[in-house]
Amino acid sequence: MSFYSFAKSVVKAILKPYYRIETIGLENFPRTGGVLLCSNHISNLDPPVVGITAPRPVHFMAKAELFSKPILKNILPKIHSFPVKRGMSDREALRTGLSILKDGNVLGLFPEGTRSRTGELGKGLAGAGFFALRTEADVVPCAIIGPYKPFKKLIVVYGEPINMSELKKNKASANETTELIMNEIQKLINKYK
Structure with a gap:
């Protein structure tokens, strides 16, 4: 058993x-090929929650900064997980993300870049659009619907992959593409809230 599978089973059990x-919506999650998974961000626990509910690593x-902490590094x-420097264009992180998708793996992103203080969906950054336009990966919207309160239900919804063909054909910008992705996340939130 890989460390990832072991960690996933422990975290899931808790x-x-x-x-x-x-x-x-797990049936919406492609079983093979690159997947750009884009979720809203309401808690520090979002990455492990997406990690334990997604059907693929x-x-x-x-x-x-997290990679300089003793245990986390x-x-x-x-x-x-791989590091990204916030507040600047981190070319190394972009290259790593592209190669993950091109190798047919799943890249998880929180396009807002930081946790929402209000719980409402914020504006997405261009990174999500960049990855969506630069690869053939399926783009899957995900909504985490809280609250994170003990024994209150938390819902994780995976939407159908977003069709990127029109955007690519019309040479949409990364920002426009991210906006479309955020709209799809918002629709999931509205539907299941």
């Missing part, structure tokens, strides 16, 4: 009953 996590960008790479 979080799933504690937050009564319900997962909707997810590679997450994590803020570079050893664990994060083992659970498929």
